[in-house]
Amino acid sequence: QKEVEQDPGPLSVPEGAIVSLNCTYSNSAFQYFMWYRQYSRKGPELLMYTYSSGNKEDGRFTAQVDKSSKYISLFIRDSQPSDSATYLCAMSGGGAGSYQLTFGKGTKLSVIP
């Protein structure tokens, strides 16, 4: 079992839809949970960062962490064609080596006008 599992998609939704992206993980030591957005042939861009369990909202984006289930989610409200990209989840522990991020493979999202 890989440390971080993420459905690669592709996921195609109409403009204005609510998008739900998810990752599961097996390492209970993970404390920091991140979502990155990566446009084609570009580097990943940090979208959201959450420490431990709970919700965090930033504009149209909401990140949720459920450590009891080892499950994290990213919700995108009122999705736009400009949201079309690959979304990567990433995690790290709280210990001395927590500079090493562990990434999911990414979910490719297309928002159709």
Next chain:
Amino acid sequence: GAGVSQSPSNKVTEKGKDVELRCDPISGHTALYWYRQRLGQGLEFLIYFQGNSAPDKSGLPSDRFSAERTGESVSTLTIQRTQQEDSAVYLCASSLEGRARWATQYFGPGTRLTVL
């Protein structure tokens, strides 16, 4: 300010040749990372530099891979005797130090390496 920059953006080389990839981090970021992104795979950690401390090289896949960093500035990743399986996008990231700050890494655009 300026983000992380990497050069070249694309590199095509022949099997067996050496290549050198360059990363210029965000000014003031003491932590610098290299990752590899193979097609259809997640990002793989390669190496971490923290200030003047010894780097964590635990992610380097073989002794053909090496990296250097001068102080808190530019870093170079060198791959010797390239193999076709080295074809990937090589990403550099930088951040401030500390557990919460390590979680907020800023990535460059990457170097796309193709080994023929």
